[in-house]
Amino acid sequence: MKILVCISNVPDTTTKVRFVENNKKLDTTGIQWVINPWDELSLTRALELKDDPASGVTSVTVAHVGLAAAEPTIRKALAIGADDALRINAEPSDAFYVAFQLAEVIRTNSFDIILCGIESSDHNGSSTGGMLAELLDYPSVSAISSLQIRDGQVGITREIDGGKETLTLPVPFVGIVQKGIAKEPRIAAMRGIMMARSKPVKITEPVSVEAFTEVLEYEMPEPRAACKLIDPEDPKQLISLLQNEAKVI
Amino acid sequence: MSVLVYTENWDGEFKKLSFELVSYASKVAEMLNTTTAVLSLGNVENDELMKLGKYGAQKIINVRGDVFAVLDNQLFSTAIADISQKENASVVILSNNNTGKALAPRLSVRLKAGIASGVSRLPISIDPFVVYKRAYSGNAYAHVRIKTDIKILTLAQNSFEITVHECNATIENQEITLDPLLVKTRVNDVQKQTGKVLLTDADVVVSGGRGMKSPDNWGPLVELADLLGAATACSRPVSDEGWREHEEHTGQTGKIIAPNLYIAIGISGATQHLAGVSASKYIVAINTDKDAPIFEAAQYGIVGDAMKILPRLVEAVKEMKSK
Ligand SMILES: Cc1cc2nc3c(=O)[nH]c(=O)nc-3n(C[C@H](O)[C@H](O)[C@H](O)COP(=O)(O)OP(=O)(O)OC[C@H]3O[C@@H](n4cnc5c(N)ncnc54)[C@H](O)[C@@H]3O)c2cc1C
Ligand SMILES: Nc1ncnc2c1ncn2[C@@H]1O[C@H](COP(=O)(O)O)[C@@H](O)[C@H]1O
Numbered sequence: 001m002k003i004l005v006c007i008s009n010v011p012d013t014t015t016k017v018r019f020v021e022n023n024k025k026l027d028t029t030g031i032q033w034v035i036n037p038w039d040e041l042s043l044t045r046a047l048e049l050k051d052d053p054a055s056g057v058t059s060v061t062v063a064h065v066g067l068a069a070a071e072p073t074i075r076k077a078l079a080i081g082a083d084d085a086l087r088i089n090a091e092p093s094d095a096f097y098v099a100f101q102l103a104e105v106i107r108t109n110s111f112d113i114i115l116c117g118i119e120s121s122d123h124n125g126s127s128t129g130g131m132l133a134e135l136l137d138y139p140s141v142s143a144i145s146s147l148q149i150r151d152g153q154v155g156i157t158r159e160i161d162g163g164k165e166t167l168t169l170p171v172p173f174v175g176i177v178q179k180g181i182a183k184e185p186r187i188a189a190m191r192g193i194m195m196a197r198s199k200p201v202k203i204t205e206p207v208s209v210e211a212f213t214e215v216l217e218y219e220m221p222e223p224r225a226a227c228k229l230i231d232p233e234d235p236k237q238l239i240s241l242l243q244n245e246a247k248v249i
Numbered sequence: 250m251s252v253l254v255y256t257e258n259w260d261g262e263f264k265k266l267s268f269e270l271v272s273y274a275s276k277v278a279e280m281l282n283t284t285t286a287v288l289s290l291g292n293v294e295n296d297e298l299m300k301l302g303k304y305g306a307q308k309i310i311n312v313r314g315d316v317f318a319v320l321d322n323q324l325f326s327t328a329i330a331d332i333s334q335k336e337n338a339s340v341v342i343l344s345n346n347n348t349g350k351a352l353a354p355r356l357s358v359r360l361k362a363g364i365a366s367g368v369s370r371l372p373i374s375i376d377p378f379v380v381y382k383r384a385y386s387g388n389a390y391a392h393v394r395i396k397t398d399i400k401i402l403t404l405a406q407n408s409f410e411i412t413v414h415e416c417n418a419t420i421e422n423q424e425i426t427l428d429p430l431l432v433k434t435r436v437n438d439v440q441k442q443t444g445k446v447l448l449t450d451a452d453v454v455v456s457g458g459r460g461m462k463s464p465d466n467w468g469p470l471v472e473l474a475d476l477l478g479a480a481t482a483c484s485r486p487v488s489d490e491g492w493r494e495h496e497e498h499t500g501q502t503g504k505i506i507a508p509n510l511y512i513a514i515g516i517s518g519a520t521q522h523l524a525g526v527s528a529s530k531y532i533v534a535i536n537t538d539k540d541a542p543i544f545e546a547a548q549y550g551i552v553g554d555a556m557k558i559l560p561r562l563v564e565a566v567k568e569m570k571s572k
Pocket of ligand 2: 005006007008009036038039063064065066092095098115116118119120121123124125126127128129
């Protein structure tokens with residue numbers, strides 16, 4: 001079985017974002033770019049499966065739609081343990097554009113399991129995985145918190161509102177992954193970093209397609225009112241404020 | 250032209266989020282000068298369906314069938330796309346919950362319709378169609394233009410006020426022929442939380458962090474939550490340590506919630522935690538460290554030891570309730 005992990009390249013999750021060019025563009029100065037947290041977990045799970053011979057997983061590839069500036073993120077995925085990488089050399093303008101490019105390379109490369117994260121921490125679109133599945137006409141399962149493979153059979157747990165379901169489905173499929181899929185993201189070891197240099201990154205040019213959406217501008221959230229401090233000796237006051245001022249209890 | 254809402258049902262019943270969706274959709278329909286239709290898939294009784302009419306649904310499209318008992322993304326998105334086309338819907342609205350996130354993108358490709366996910370306000374403009382949505386995990390908001398003829402919106406939970414808007418709704422029973430071979434997922438087991446307020450539905454959430462010190466100290470926190478009819482939550486390290494269930498983990502990599510009130514106890518307020526709770530209407534912080542970043546996000550705060558303050562809060566709520 002061959003697994004493809006789609007990775008998006010996002011600002012480190014502690015970044016205090018700022019915008020330039022009349023709030024149209026992210027100010028990238030000083031930003032540390034990382035693998036989107038869910039993609040890091042998907043990659044970790046894919047590698048755990050590959051480590052287990054009983055899973056039948058033979059290779060783990062990562063795919064990214066992005067310009068050359070994203071190479072360090074791809075190398076990091078290779079250093080963590082992916083076998084090879086595909087990069088579609090294009091600005092990832094929106095989820096549909098990205099999914100369309102990914103569908104194109106998947107059609108020519110063939111994978112059994114394609115993993116995407118439940119959302120990228122920059123645009124919070126939660127869209128790419130489902131779109132990709134529809135473009136490929138593959139089944140999809142969303143909010144996956146566990147993925148097992150035994151005797152070629154895939155077992156999945158997905159989160160539903162207020163519970164979970166376990167299910168099986170045939171390959172190929174697109175799995176949209178959330179927390180739980182792996183405990184901690186795997187970290188690149190020195191050996192991995194050395195080996196990553198010689199692992200293949202195949203670069204392809206994008207196919208022409210129109211994005212469905214565009215960001216016109218960004219704005220910062222409205223600043224919150226200053227915090228009202230309440231005397232720790234008199235918490236009754238808090239309850240009274242919540243009841244009479246905020247009217248939330 | 251019309252606005253179409255899809256709402257799931259939970260064992261034949263709708264929830265607050267269904268009414269929120271319909272309230273939102275009927276406002277969007279007003280902006281577009283068109284009508285609101287709601288689609289229900291699965292077995293829901295007419296009385297229950299009629300509830301949707303109270304919030305502005307003019308037409309309630311009811312497609313019954315046992316096939317809809319469990320979610321299969323291909324089956325459901327085919328059905329919703331089919332009805333959208335029949336209704337000539339120009340805007341399709343779903344919840345931004347797990348189901349909505351699973352279906353909206355597939356619908357997007359089927360209908361050649363751009364998505365804006367997690368919207369929390371009415372569109373900024375209709376022509377061009379521009380919406381306001383969360384970006385950078387709540388650290389910013391984006392104005393997104395949807396360029397396609399048909400638009401798909403997923404509504405952030407608990408972000409829009411439920412508004413009663415009685416209109417004489419009619420139920421229209423429809424049938425769709427679906428290829429049973431479409432269903433590829435086979436659900437073997439379902440585990441549901443029972444008897445607990447669901448974190449994603451809750452109006453009030455009481456949450457604990459590492460400042461709670463040990464899993465043994467949770468008693469008064471849970472008692473406070475019970476008294477307030479609140480759900481309980483926690484920060485990531487707390488669920489990682491196994492002090493509390495994973496289902497309770499809120500934040501960027503956990504659940505994203507927007508209750509009316511979020512009480513953060515012994516939580517420092519890391520950006521990744523705030524990413525999951527910053528859309529709460531009110532945040533209360535209880536922390537020994539007056540410089541903890543959580544106080545910047547909170548409207549009310551108590552600087553002090555949670556172990557001492559929690560029992561007093563429990564007493565105060567009991568007193569309030571006895572009045
Ligand atoms: C990629 C990524 C994703 C992440 N996602 C999440 C996420 O989704 N959710 C999440 O929560 N975290 C997440 N984190 C972790 C996050 O960065 C913080 O480490 C975490 O939120 C801290 O949890 P905490 O506030 O419980 O603990 P701490 O930061 O240790 O804070 C404990 C607080 O308790 C206070 N305290 C101590 N004793 C008392 C007392 N007796 N009474 C009252 N207060 C007391 C302290 O002053 C302190 O402020 C993520 C991190 C990364 C890198
Ligand atoms: N530029 C990209 N290249 C490859 N995969 C991506 C890209 N952007 C998003 N994805 C995948 O889609 C998931 C969800 O992203 P989104 O739809 O942007 O929230 C991510 O977790 C990735 O798995």
